[in-house]
Amino acid sequence: MRILVCGGAGYIGSHMAKWLGAHGAEAVVLDNLSTGHREAVRFGRLIEADLLDPASLDTAFALGPFDAVMHFCARSLVGESVQKPYDYYDNNVVGTLNLLRAMQRHGVGKIVFSSTAAIFGEPVSARINETHPKTPINPYGASKLMVERVLADAGAAYGLRSVCLRYFNAAGASPDGDIGEAHTPETHLIPNVLRAALGNGERLKVFGDDWPTPDGTCVRDYIHVDDLAQAHWQALAYMETHAGAHAFNLGNGQGFSVREVITAAEAVSGHEIPWDIAPRRAGDPAVLVASNDLARRELGWTPRYTSLPEIIETAWRWHCAPTF
Numbered sequence: 001m002r003i004l005v006c007g008g009a010g011y012i013g014s015h016m017a018k019w020l021g022a023h024g025a026e027a028v029v030l031d032n033l034s035t036g037h038r039e040a041v042r043f044g045r046l047i048e049a050d051l052l053d054p055a056s057l058d059t060a061f062a063l064g065p066f067d068a069v070m071h072f073c074a075r076s077l078v079g080e081s082v083q084k085p086y087d088y089y090d091n092n093v094v095g096t097l098n099l100l101r102a103m104q105r106h107g108v109g110k111i112v113f114s115s116t117a118a119i120f121g122e123p124v125s126a127r128i129n130e131t132h133p134k135t136p137i138n139p140y141g142a143s144k145l146m147v148e149r150v151l152a153d154a155g156a157a158y159g160l161r162s163v164c165l166r167y168f169n170a171a172g173a174s175p176d177g178d179i180g181e182a183h184t185p186e187t188h189l190i191p192n193v194l195r196a197a198l199g200n201g202e203r204l205k206v207f208g209d210d211w212p213t214p215d216g217t218c219v220r221d222y223i224h225v226d227d228l229a230q231a232h233w234q235a236l237a238y239m240e241t242h243a244g245a246h247a248f249n250l251g252n253g254q255g256f257s258v259r260e261v262i263t264a265a266e267a268v269s270g271h272e273i274p275w276d277i278a279p280r281r282a283g284d285p286a287v288l289v290a291s292n293d294l295a296r297r298e299l300g301w302t303p304r305y306t307s308l309p310e311i312i313e314t315a316w317r318w319h320c321a322p323t324f
């Protein structure tokens, strides 16, 4: 099996390419290296191409035939999307349309799409299942929801098979320390917490302690990156027997506040984490926790990393000896 892993030099995509290699599939990584790392691509061939340059996509598809595409390329920062909506709609919507057209030109009929909990906006229930209202409160979430709609329409019109996987908060690193999470600038909570734990002079900023949550800090559902990879693998199998467009929420089903993440990271690292309260960040909802019942039932998916310390432990190992 040969899979085109778009965005395979990035955090989640590189773990996916590694997973494919470990399961006997071939990954061809397409990436423009705008935020990804060449060093993260050790488990497949890297093709430098850009979703906003359709000719470069044809060069990548010429390396096929591909059994399916996995699409991790995206601008994915909530706060930045509020400041730069054109960039988000361009990369995430126009770029995906270019990719879908390239798939059509090259006869590839299956795609697993990286969607997000941000399509739901402010939750109206304690756990978010697939029927939850979809009213994004930031351009990032809106751009992903637009693509979900495009995929549903493409299923009806062209017979495209698709699975949208709505990640909650991806976290952790490869347990062997081979690859991990590194963004520049780093905006994500767990890497920032661990950098503060390493004591290189950085203090963590906690974005708001006046949210309507038990301790006043935002609550999120952290899911290990290899558990996300496992779900993509199962989504490939799912598309063999299920036509049309499908979508699943992927989280652990448990919420942890920013303060709880800090406490867990202090226990895992054995270091005190210095932090200050900062203003709320634009576009953040107070609470995001998944119901993962549908993914468990339909995909046969069972997350292996169920506790927050276990997830943080893998991230800590990589942060202590980063490979890029």
Ligand code: UDP
Pocket (backbone or CB within 6 Å): 078, 169, 187, 188, 189, 190, 192, 204, 205, 206, 207, 208, 218, 219, 220, 258, 281, 284
């Ligand atoms: N957060 C924080 N300090 C940071 C980074 C994040 O307080 O340095 C908070 C952020 O406001 C959110 C949660 O941690 O409530 C998770 O943020 P992250 O950027 O990791 O993921 P997101 O939920 O935006 O996908």
